[in-house]
Structure formats: structure tokens, C-alpha cells
Amino acid sequence: MKTLPQTPSDDSYRESMGRLLVLYTQVDRLIMEICAERIASAPDLAAKLALAKQVGDESRHVMIQHNWMQQFGTDTTPVISDVQEESIRNHFQKLTWLEFLADMYLCVEALGSEAVENIVPLADPGTRESLHVPLSDEQDHVAFGINRLKEELAQLPAGEREAFLEGIPRRIEALTDMFLDFGLEVAELFEKVGASYTMLCDAVRQRQDEVLQQVAA
Ligand SMILES: [Fe+2]
Ligand SMILES: [Fe+2]
Numbered sequence: 001m002k003t004l005p006q007t008p009s010d011d012s013y014r015e016s017m018g019r020l021l022v023l024y025t026q027v028d029r030l031i032m033e034i035c036a037e038r039i040a041s042a043p044d045l046a047a048k049l050a051l052a053k054q055v056g057d058e059s060r061h062v063m064i065q066h067n068w069m070q071q072f073g074t075d076t077t078p079v080i081s082d083v084q085e086e087s088i089r090n091h092f093q094k095l096t097w098l099e100f101l102a103d104m105y106l107c108v109e110a111l112g113s114e115a116v117e118n119i120v121p122l123a124d125p126g127t128r129e130s131l132h133v134p135l136s137d138e139q140d141h142v143a144f145g146i147n148r149l150k151e152e153l154a155q156l157p158a159g160e161r162e163a164f165l166e167g168i169p170r171r172i173e174a175l176t177d178m179f180l181d182f183g184l185e186v187a188e189l190f191e192k193v194g195a196s197y198t199m200l201c202d203a204v205r206q207r208q209d210e211v212l213q214q215v216a217a
Helices: 011-038 045-072 082-093 097-122 125-154 158-181 186-192 197-216
Strands: none
Touching (some): 011 045, 011 097, 011 125, 011 186, 082 158, 097 197, 125 158, 186 197
């Protein structure tokens, strides 16, 4: 049971927060690369421009986090292995544009940043500051994804739209399972920085309900 807000002088906190920072930065870099690859095949100019902006945003996040990890004295050994990175990349490469919107924006961006946002109040001031710009940009990315997905779904025949909407929770579950199968011990890391993993999962589930409602509205 965690009692106190952790401080950066607490070795266990520092190490675990360091691992989470490495993980977040790795995911941001992967998103940057995956979105860059999508630009050429994106269906129209608005989509290309949004993806290109996101690539720029993610590159800024990677740089901010790298600088902060250096100051924080974080061990920057990757959390996700090369093979695991490759499986994430492969997953996204195979998706249709609609599937890409669901997996990238509803799952990775919305639910991923929900998890990070839940850590912010527990973090030391430097880490909190380093997350400020990235998390505000992630909101933009989520907004693009939700709006674009709504627009795309509105073009579909009603039955197809319904079927796609109904399938989204399964898509999110599959991606989450893939991530959990990596065996990264994220539950332990979250607990060691003072978060309740159960409460964090509840918050993520609640966010999932919210984004699904927004897309279906
Ligand atoms: Fe980011
Ligand atoms: Fe993002």
C-alpha cells in the first residue's frame, strides 16, 4: 500500500519513473515513425497535414523527454525490445485507414495519454513539467482522430458503420493484450511511482467509454 507522494530522492520511485519515461518516449518515437509512414497513403490533404503535424509534435515530445531523462539521470535502456517494436510497427502497417484511426487515436493516443495523465499528479515537479507540452499535444491528436473517424463512419452505409463501431472494443482489447503480452511489468512500475494500478485501469476504462460515445454520437 502506498502512503506518501513519492519524491525523486526515493530510489525505487526514480528507477520506476525512469522506466515509465523511457517507455513513453519509445512509444512517442514509434508513433512518430508510424504516422510518418502513413502520410503518403493518407486519403486526402487534410489527413496528410494532420499526420505531418503529429509527426512534428511527437518529435518534439521525444526531444523534451530525452532532455529531461538526461537531467533526471534515467537509465535509458529500452523498455520495449526491437522485436516488440517491430510487431507494433507491423500491426499498424497492415491496417486500413479506418482501423488505423481507431487503433492509433482511440487506443494508443486517448487511452495511452489517460494512463500518463493519471501519473502526473504523483510525479516530481521536473517530470510533471516534462509531460506538460506532450500531454496537451496528445489532446489535439485525439481530437483529430475522433473527428476524422466520425466523418469517415458517417460516409458508410448504416450497417457497416454499426459493425465497425461494435468492433472497436475488440480492437482495443486486442491491442491492449498485445501490449500486456510484452511482459513489461507496467502494473509494478505504476505502483512503485505511487499509483493504484486498479484505479488507473478504471480511469482508462472510463476514458474508453467516453471516446466510444463521442465517436458514436
Ligand atoms: Fe506524444
Ligand atoms: Fe500523440
